[in-house]
Amino acid sequence: KNFNNPDLGVNMIAYNLEKNASYISKLFKDKYGCNISAYISGYRINAAKKLLEEEKTGKLKILAAAHAVLLVTSVRTFLRVFDKIEGTTPLQYRINKKKEQS
Numbered sequence: 001k002n003f004n005n006p007d008l009g010v011n012m013i014a015y016n017l018e019k020n021a022s023y024i025s026k027l028f029k030d031k032y033g034c035n036i037s038a039y040i041s042g043y044r045i046n047a048a049k050k051l052l053e054e055e056k057t058g059k060l061k062i063l064a065a066a067h068a069v070l071l072v073t074s075v076r077t078f079l080r081v082f083d084k085i086e087g088t089t090p091l092q093y094r095i096n097k098k099k100e101q102s
Helices: 010-017 021-032 036-053 062-070 075-086 090-101
Strands: none
Touching: 010 021, 010 036, 021 036, 036 062, 036 075, 036 090, 062 075, 062 090, 075 090
């Protein structure tokens, strides 16, 4: 529920659980097969994809989606993370989804 908190990460999670960050990292990686920051980035990108897919938000600017899920001020950062995870740009993702829905 705190995925759009810019401070969300292993340190915040460890602090809230009153555990060591290294311990939390190891447990998480053992259970989910990836580190916490990769998981959070993936979750945020999935949330952005949902925003980009919504027909009523067809005019939603890419930066607005970035702000909604990542709280970033740089569209470049959002584009880089989105492309790294999805293998495409947010704009191309939106175009492809509209083609699929047609």
